[in-house]
Amino acid sequence: MKNEKVYIIILITITIFTSLIIVITKSTSPPEAGLAIEEIDGKKTLVDTDGDKIQLRGISTHGLQWYSAIVNNNAFAAFSNDWDANVVRLAMYIGDGGYAKRPDKMKELVIEGINLAIANDLYVIVDWHVLYPGDPNHETYQGAMGFFEEISTLYPNHPNIIYELANEPSEHGEGIPNDISGWRQVKSYSEPIIKMLRDSGNENLIIVGTPNWSQRPDLAAEEPIDDKNTAYAIHFYAGTHNDGQVMDNAKVALENGVAIFASEWGTSEASGHLGPFYEETDEWLDFLNKEQVSWINWSAANKLETSAVFNHDTSLDPGEDQVWSEEELSESGKFIRSRIRGDK
Template structure:
């Protein structure tokens, strides 16, 4: 076995034991997820075969906003916001994992453990952003990364693997067509095979061309795996003309599961809005079709898509509640939707 993040095989074994003990002591009550056809549509179901819709929050890039990784914040999202899933975006570039693998892996493991301790599903997001081709040499560590995480948390029911965030045309990326999808598919298949060969039955999410707006392309040529869903990303202020929603409808009508692993109430640049009416239309559609959704972002970044006000402490304190004044307009909207208001 190769050394991973400077650890030899003994170190990896010791870390695995520590993680497994931690997991046992903080056992999760969540159910293992799978994909099944219910009333003619592929949806998520639990171990009893009952339909499950995940709804929750995505952190921002962990290299910038890792202070969200604290017990009080995760408890707040679980108990005060009624979320059942969190997403951990591991940027590879932009001073992320490729530059600081040990530090970024520590952050990812911390986030996973916090999610498990708070009975939250957790999306392990290999954040393909720039360049837009997941096969690019910058992302050469993907296989080793997913091997390590899956060995530390073997077949753990809380974990969802997102193997390619947003394939796109940026920086010698993938084209917005069938050829572009084939590049994404060729990248994802060996990772999924590795996970399955090692006994990991976890739900896998795969992005699609044009910033994960083309699950319709995946529906026409899906990956041969029964527990893979295809992500759809949208921002209400930029994707309300029906085109992206029609891509989702096509995918659902043509036999694949769709999972919205990232959406914002702003425009796609993170600014302006929140676009409440457009967001309502989108979330009503997703709820009607039992499509899971995760909001961007659980951060205090100075942009209208963030749910916390700039400079707000991302640790809400021992009461595990952010005050109304600490939550943005977008944050109040998302919290209300999570609470079913």
């Protein structure tokens, strides 16, 4: 009898432990969660495979041509486990010495970043970083179709991957106007890429940038792309975009039936400097969290600017313990880590 009781206790313990493993796996693995856009309570939002709302919170790299050292397993593990992020964004600049000049090197970094994200149970945004010039149709960006075709072929319909087709269309240089005609130029660029991805069986979430450095998802809502799994970018910097106008643009987009995704924002001014503006940032995050809008902070870098989450002398590899200490984080970094973790 005594041996039987011991056996039963052991069996129950194993069963409970196994059940816990299953629950933990299901709650942390992006493939289990899935991503789709559905309408709930009159607004488009991200949902999981059960149709429940899901919010992504995470961090963006700075330009991979400058800060490639962030692409390491210890860093991605730290974001996943210590920061409780569920998404990272790979900012692959096209200009500024990026993909247009070094396509093989930039693609290699993106592929390494994708693999590390998958290994650490993170969604990963593959960001085609349109910046200067501001028109995604400009000859600088002529490699877009081939790049997305190659990545989607390497990772066919992979549930971890999100495609961001145009970071920040703008009036800068040979850019686009901040009006509906500007949006039409972004739309005409994006639609063939989306068609290619869908025709080849890739159902991944897609984010499309909007005019005026991705501050105008309201324009996209006027003439949205005919694709059920496309969201529109809203970008803000708390010290600059705090007069309510950009937030109003986001609200109008939601009210007019499109999904939005805050794929880049910072605690500083748009220059990356001054601040951190904590009160203004929390006003934005309260809005995004209330509406279950996913968000990505800029940036996982040790650059000498306020928006960087690391101090200038901090290594972008946290080491084998896979944790950056409080002393290694900037003032923005301490704040961002707490907000990603939901400590507020």
